[in-house]
Amino acid sequence: MIQLKNVSVTYQALHETLTILQDITLTVASGEWLSIVGPSGSGKTTLLKLIAGALQPVSGTVTINERSITDLAHTDRQAFIRTQVASVYQQFRLLPQFNVLENVMLPLVPYESRKTIRPRATELIDQVGLSHRMTHYPHQLSGGEQQRVSFARALLTEPAILLCDEPTGNLDQANRDNILDLLSQLHAQGQTIVLATHDDVVARRGDRTISIDNGTIHKGELGHASL
């Protein structure tokens, strides 16, 4: 479960303090798929970064599975988050010098032997339909294929929470549908998903949609939302 209580985020610009999120309170249940929509610059990525422990709020608390990550020291927070949360980024963030298998194995390489990680990585690559591209490098893959690799990589650690930032933003409709099917399949297996998108079709696949604007959450805009 994810709980944000009275969370505010500001950024320090040259001559002013920008308030991006203001006094946000939000709960995401285990197994729920929450979609986040809102205009560009409204704070969707900022909200995901908070849940990923990559950003500290100026006030309020972020709790992941009963543990307040806001109160943890930086290294403890990173260690805890690593076991709970994984992210899929809009720009994939694959490492160009590694092939598909190596990219997917990377999150666990510092912690476990390659021999242990390889079968699970191979299985995930198969699950996203890329067994035939195992030794390809990122530049040899299409955008849709790279996105699928980034999903496989995120799932390697079996995260309780999967964060997706515009996971279909760069994809054509066929690839978008593939990713949506994968997400629906994960969701059916009980995966908690928090997903930011500009695409209503993608948002509607979730259980609930919230809209962020002017630093606060608005509900119900897509007809299937409730807070």
Ligand SMILES: Nc1ncnc2c1ncn2[C@@H]1O[C@H](COP(=O)(O)OP(=O)(O)OP(=O)(O)O)[C@@H](O)[C@H]1O
């Ligand atoms: N490091 C930073 N320093 C200052 N301002 C920032 C910083 N990061 C983000 N912002 C500002 O915070 C606001 C929210 O950014 P965020 O990336 O969360 O928006 P978003 O809703 O994800 O937008 P998009 O739909 O374009 O991805 C933006 O106005 C952005 O300019």
Ligand SMILES: [Mg+2]
């Ligand atoms: Mg964003």
